[in-house]
Amino acid sequence: MAQCMPGLNPPQTINPKVSIRTLSIPSIFSFRTKKSKFNNLSTTSVSAMADWKPHQEQQPLPLDAVINNAHKEEIFDTIRKSLSNCLQETNLHLTVPGLESKTRGKVRDVYDGGDYLVLVTTDRQSAFDRILASIPFKGQVLNETSLWWFDKTRHITSNAVVSAPDENVTIARKCSVFPVEFVVRGFVTGSTDTSLWTVYEKGVRNYCGNVLPEGLVKNQKLPTNILTPTTKAADHDVPVTPDEIISRGLMTQADYEEVSWKALSLFQYGQHVATEHGLILVDTKYEFGKGRDGSIVLIDEVHTPDSSRYWIASSYQERFQNGLEPENIDKEFLRLWFKDHCNPYEDEVLPDAPDELVCELAWRYIFLYETITNSKFKMPSTEEPIHDRISRNVALALSSLN
Template sequence: MAQSLNPSKTLDLNQLRLSNSPSGSPLPVKSISKLLKKKKIPSIMVYASSKMSSTQHQTPLSLSLQALTDGDRKTEVMNTIKNSVSNCLSETHLDLTVPGLKSKTRGKVRDIYDGGDYLVLVTTDRQSAFDRILASIPFKGQVLNETSLWWFSETQHITPNAVVSSPDKNVTIAKKCSVFPVEFVVRGYVTGSTDTSLWTVYKNGVRNYCGNALPDGLVKNQKLPENILTPTTKAADHDVPVTPQEIVQRGLMTQDDYFEASTKALSLFQYGQQVALEHGLILVDTKYEFGKGSDGTVLLIDEVHTPDSSRYWIADSYEERFEKSLEPDNIDKEFLRLWFKDHCNPYEDEVLPDAPEELVSELAWRYIFLYETITKSKFEMPMTKEHIHDRISRNVSQALSSL
């Protein structure tokens, strides 16, 4: 029997396993509910040592908002960032340097190469917003790739994924699959600054968005009554909001595939929100992509809960700033979006101004800060002067020869 197009948004919390629970065992529902109902939100924590095994213990450094804007760790990282601005990975040409790679598909951020039985996904330092490239951010590609790998590993109890291996800090080798032409955008708050953001369409009077009925009286950055799914089609130059019914009617996905993928998306988001909250963060919204493997399995692909695909706010200051109608303290690319909106029309201007170097460096730091906060791992910045493209070519060549 065909499934309903609208999966339940109330998920079985017994199925959500936390990374710090013994052997990945489920955390009792009572414990989860208690955590979510706490009035005092945990402080942000960053670990100064590399990731340890689940059987080891490490002492976290409790940090306040000041850790994002000041502190020894920021000084250390910013010095390296500023020395690396000229060594960003803006373009790749592995089809010319790695034997066996075939066609190249250039995405907004990732370059995807056909490796025969596998795909080679290279995450570059390109920064996109408003459906165009704005700048190149030092270490951004490495942050996104390693953040996604961490989340792919942590969410295998919710859904299988396409990851095969990661031979380089910027590279993931993945299984080939048939990609669904739909992005599964999940939102927990009414916010945003782009034309397709929930706040933009809401303030313009829309009260039914992608099949979700929205109540009157919401204000910017307010928490929604429940998480909602607002899918978009993966158009070449921009994303187009679409309802679940339209997805099926237009043949983009079958009803069963849509139900499975949307259920997984809502489960992933609820789990991501919980993990973020434990580290003093709010996972505001994000997007997921899925594909179908050769055996018919629906697989999670692309990226998971990165600062590119997701919006993160600092939890401790959210309520106070919301009550004062101030923008939340964020650790994602929203402040870069706002800078461009203040200095040009990013949708219509043919030529955009260059992002100031201090803005580029600050965004690089925020991405690294988020990685360390979520994963409890120290971000390992390459100290070698070797060009990133040369390193990637060497590592990918070695990896493909052993597959």
């Protein structure tokens, strides 16, 4: 893993006061420019959300009431019955007039609809740059979670969303996508090759412009949020420095500064919302593009359990002090299971994820949606096949747009 050079992310110096044993258990150069509002990009200098206050009408659900009641058993029962009815693949270009090409991502199937893109979020579960399993209702959770956040973050940045005609579908305006993912981190953690803990454990102390001291331990909170951008390679993400982003022509300096400011502001706002609902937003990734009018817009997904890591706030400190992994409601425990049972990067064939783990992950995704949005997850009707329903809804939406 190449070490990143200092740049637009101000170096952060961390003085840890604790040193504990952790257990592994499942459960660019500095640019000289005229001063702008996008300079000084550390979280401590991002003031956009300084006066943010929770909406008084949003009363968070008690976590224990959500987890330990009949509601979970009811959802678990529905999840078990849906294990063989996941949305693994779509072919809307064969069923919806006006849709031409299909691009298959790890989780989303994207269709060209002229002036618009039709993004279908499937139930495919990816990690380690490959598909691990199919998770019931995952596509709906991710789509509806993103839509909620898109709406709540309009005060920070505009987005490309046009409509959501189906539980699994978002229609967006076409834009020119920046070939850089903006990863924001609040803790040193993770298990993949590009996670902050993995590279730190390998001895990296200068990572994407952030100077990290000796003595950090896994799952420790950073004193300030840091930005570690990556760029897409053929089959995986590669950390990239701000000076490389500019020198390679991936983004202009002005665009990089604006997107960096927006990414840090989005993350800080997301942390506020998570905190008032008893959660910790640990890290996440954002993607941005430019609309036809030249404005920068937020695209893809926002603060979902696929793009983000969430921990339970009430138990974090005690578990951290005792060297235990935090209680998480993202896909990390599934990642750890595969790492314990195979080499997910090199093995040609992976073992099947146990049904109970699949069900648990489906429940955690639904739990996160309900906790963050303070609303009940609406189970989709089973009277109509999923692909038929999506085809019908997308066709109606496109006809109204055209």
